[in-house]
Amino acid sequence: MAATKEEVYTKVQGALVDALGVDEEEVTPEARLVGDLGAESIDFLDIVFRLEKAFDIKIPRGELFPEDILTNAQYVQNGRVTPEGLKQLEARMPFADLTNFSANPVVQDFGNLLTVQDMCRYVESKVGA
Amino acid sequence: MRWFWIDRFTQFESGRSATAVKNVSLAEGHLHDHFPGAPLMPNSLVIEGLAQTGGLLAAEHNDFEERVVLAKVAKARFHFSATPGDTLVYQVTIDDIHKDGAIVSGTSHVGPRLQAEVQLVFAHLSESVAGSKSLFDPASLLAMLKLLGVFEVGRDSQGKPLNVPASLLAAAGNQA
Numbered sequence: 001m002a003a004t005k006e007e008v009y010t011k012v013q014g015a016l017v018d019a020l021g022v023d024e025e026e027v028t029p030e031a032r033l034v035g036d037l038g039a040e041s042i043d044f045l046d047i048v049f050r051l052e053k054a055f056d057i058k059i060p061r062g063e064l065f066p067e068d069i070l071t072n073a074q075y076v077q078n079g080r081v082t083p084e085g086l087k088q089l090e091a092r093m094p095f096a097d098l099t100n101f102s103a104n105p106v107v108q109d110f111g112n113l114l115t116v117q118d119m120c121r122y123v124e125s126k127v128g129a
Numbered sequence: 130m131r132w133f134w135i136d137r138f139t140q141f142e143s144g145r146s147a148t149a150v151k152n153v154s155l156a157e158g159h160l161h162d163h164f165p166g167a168p169l170m171p172n173s174l175v176i177e178g179l180a181q182t183g184g185l186l187a188a189e190h191n192d193f194e195e196r197v198v199l200a201k202v203a204k205a206r207f208h209f210s211a212t213p214g215d216t217l218v219y220q221v222t223i224d225d226i227h228k229d230g231a232i233v234s235g236t237s238h239v240g241p242r243l244q245a246e247v248q249l250v251f252a253h254l255s256e257s258v259a260g261s262k263s264l265f266d267p268a269s270l271l272a273m274l275k276l277l278g279v280f281e282v283g284r285d286s287q288g289k290p291l292n293v294p295a296s297l298l299a300a301a302g303n304q305a
Contacts, residue, residue, distance in 0.1 A: 018203065018204075018248075019203065021203075021204070042200050042201050042250070042252070043201070045200060045201075045229060045230060045250065045252055046200075046201055046203060046232075046250045048229075049225055049227060049229075049230065049232055049250070050232075052225075052227065053224075053225050053232075061229065
C-alpha cells in the first residue's frame with residue numbers, strides 16, 4: 001500500500017529528529033538540512049540508513065547526493081558546476097529545486113541545497129506516494 | 130592494539146547482540162587525573178567501550194572483512210558516573226546493518242542500575258579512504274578477538290558455536 005504524503009513527511013521528520021538531534025518543530029518543509037538543521041557530511045550516511053529502514057527502501061549511493069558529478073572534472077571547472085554538469089544534476093535530482101543553485105553554481109554551496117521538502121519528494125518518488 | 134576499553138565478551142550472537150564487561154579499577158592511571166581525589170570513569174571511554182562492543186559485533190557480521198569505524202554518536206545519555214570497583218555491563222544490539230555501515234544501540238549497567246544509553250553509527254570505510262585492505266593486522270585482530278573471548282561465548286545466527294572466519298584464519302596464518 002502506498003504511503004500518503006503526510007505519512008512520508010512524518011517519517012522523514014522522525015528520521016531527521018533522530019539523526020540530527022533537532023526538535024520536531026525545527027523540521028519544517030523549507031528547512032535546509034545543512035544551513036538550518038546543522039547536518040554534517042557524516043549525518044547524511046545516518047539519514048540514508050534511517051530512511052531506508054523507515055520506508056523499507058534501498059537508496060543507492062549517489063542517488064540522493066550525486067557526489068560523483070561534483071567530483072567529475074568533466075562537470076566542474078574552477079569550483080563551479082558547468083552547464084553540462086547542471087543538466088546532469090537536474091536529470092539525477094528531479095526531487096530538488098536547483099533554481100537558486102543554478103544561478104551561481106559554486107560546488108561548495110551544493111551541500112546546503114537540500115531541504116526537508118526535497119527529502120520528502122525523493123522518498124515519495126521511491127514509495128509512490 | 131592496546132586501546133582496550135572492554136575486558137571480555139560474555140555473550141555474542143552473530144548479527145544481533147553482544148554483551149561485554151568492563152571492570153573499572155584504581156590501577157588505571159588516568160583515573161588519578163580524572164579527577165585527583167575523585168576518580169570517575171570518563172563518559173567518553175564508556176562510549177568507546179560500547180563502540181568496541183558494537184563495532185566488533187558489526188564487523189563479525191561480515192567476517193571482519195569490512196573496515197568498520199565509529200562514524201557518529203547519534204545519542205548518548207548518562208545517568209551517573211562509574212567509579213573504581215564498578216563492573217560496567219555493556220549490552221549492544223544491531224538496529225540495522227547495511228552495505229555501507231550499521232546502527233547499533235547500547236546500554237551500560239552497574240548491577241541493575243542503568244548507567245548510560247547510546248546509539249552509534251558505524252561506517253564501512255572504502256579501501257581507498259582507509260589506505261589499506263585492513264585496519265588491523267589480521268594476526269593481531271585474531272589474537273584480540275580470542276583475548277576478548279569472542280569465540281568462547283560467540284554463537285552464529287543458528288545458535289551454533291561461532292568459528293573463526295576462514296578468510297581471517299588464512300590471512301592471520303599467512304602473516305605468521
